[in-house]
Amino acid sequence: MRQRDLKSFRKLLTRQLDQLLMEAERTKDQVKEAEEPSSDPMDQASTVLDMDFLLRLRDRERKLMVKIKEALERIENGTFGICEECGEKISEKRLRARPVATLCIDCKHEQEVSEKRVRHSEPRKSPTLWLHM
Numbered sequence: 142m143r144q145r146d147l148k149s150f151r152k153l154l155t156r157q158l159d160q161l162l163m164e165a166e167r168t169k170d171q172v173k174e175a176e177e178p179s180s181d182p183m184d185q186a187s188t189v190l191d192m193d194f195l196l197r198l199r200d201r202e203r204k205l206m207v208k209i210k211e212a213l214e215r216i217e218n219g220t221f222g223i224c225e226e227c228g229e230k231i232s233e234k235r236l237r238a239r240p241v242a243t244l245c246i247d248c249k250h251e252q253e254v255s256e257k258r259v260r261h262s263e264p265r266k267s268p269t270l271w272l273h274m
């Protein structure tokens with residue numbers, strides 16, 4: 142991938158990460174608020190629901206942050222935009238839509254099919270991932 146493109150992806154990812162960090166900060170405050178005991182029983186019921194929602198949101202944010210950080214690392218070590226599974230280039234269109242993608246569209250499709258086949262199993266880890274570490 143060209144330096145210029147890598148730079149623009151790095152900017153995109155950094156911006157996404159900043160935004161997520163800000164949102165995560167907000168979620169943390171909301172979790173804290175939801176944890177405060179309330180005297181109103183109606184309020185308490187909705188707090189439990191909020192809490193569940195917030196914790197799931199926080200979990201999702203954390204996972205996405207890890208993915209973004211990994212993508213930034215791949216930019217640094219020169220493996221960004223290369224499919225972990227087959228080693229082919231991931232199309233730029235796909236990367237623009239989803240810069241954290243680690244699989245080309247074909248392998249992604251393959252993975253989704255096999256995930257449907259083998260439910261609850263660990264996601265496949267590509268050995269090439271370890272080679273680059």
Ligand SMILES: [Zn+2]
Nearest residue numbers: 224227245248
């Ligand atoms: Zn692939």
